[in-house]
Amino acid sequence: MSINTEQQFKIITPSPMRTIRKALGLSQEQMANLIGVTRQMVNYYERGDAYPSTETWVNWTDAVEKQIRKLRRNDNAKKEA
Secondary structure (H helix, E strand, O other): OOOOOOHHHHHHHHHHHHHHHHOOOOHHHHHHHHHHHOHHHHHHHHHHOOOOOHHHHHHHHHHHHHHHHHHHHHHHHHHHO
């Protein structure tokens, strides 16, 4: 049995999207700006009322990766100080 892309998104969302966004210290508005959607769409994704397109999912993963890098740089800067 093969799982298509939409089914994969449904497995991953919504709860982990919210958990990761909050762990990064981002508001829904900030995440929306980073991934190119409205705050309402982020809310829908997190509640499971809608699922991101492939393009939005790629933008979301890129935004998360960039935020993690930013947090690591800040952490390293604090250690060096």
